[in-house]
Amino acid sequence: MRSKLDSALQRAESSEANLTKAYEVMARIAKTVPTSIADLQEVNRVLTGNYCSGGSNGVPLRGDYGPKTAAHSTAVIGKLAGASNAIESVVPPKYLQTEK
Numbered sequence: 001m002r003s004k005l006d007s008a009l010q011r012a013e014s015s016e017a018n019l020t021k022a023y024e025v026m027a028r029i030a031k032t033v034p035t036s037i038a039d040l041q042e043v044n045r046v047l048t049g050n051y052c053s054g055g056s057n058g059v060p061l062r063g064d065y066g067p068k069t070a071a072h073s074t075a076v077i078g079k080l081a082g083a084s085n086a087i088e089s090v091v092p093p094k095y096l097q098t099e100k
């Protein structure tokens with residue numbers, strides 16, 4: 001009985017260590033999402049001609065190609081945000097806190 005209990009304890013400790021590693025990896029991924037979204041939004045501004053400092057009076061890149069590409073980029077932004085939300089829903093907050 002003692003042997004079975006020791007074995008179960010070792011498996012539990014191993015599982016906890018693996019879960020901690022998984023949380024840490026998912027938290028690192030979630031922390032990169034806001035920067036990735038900001039980068040894609042900047043690309044969208046260039047693609048659609050909305051990059052002029054005086055307002056959105058630029059010309060879209062290659063006619064309608066820029067806006068079409070920006071639409072695909074916007075879809076990626078939505079997927080990244082969804083993935084980040086999914087990660088944040090299962091990872092304990094202590095892993096998501098940013099270091100100061």
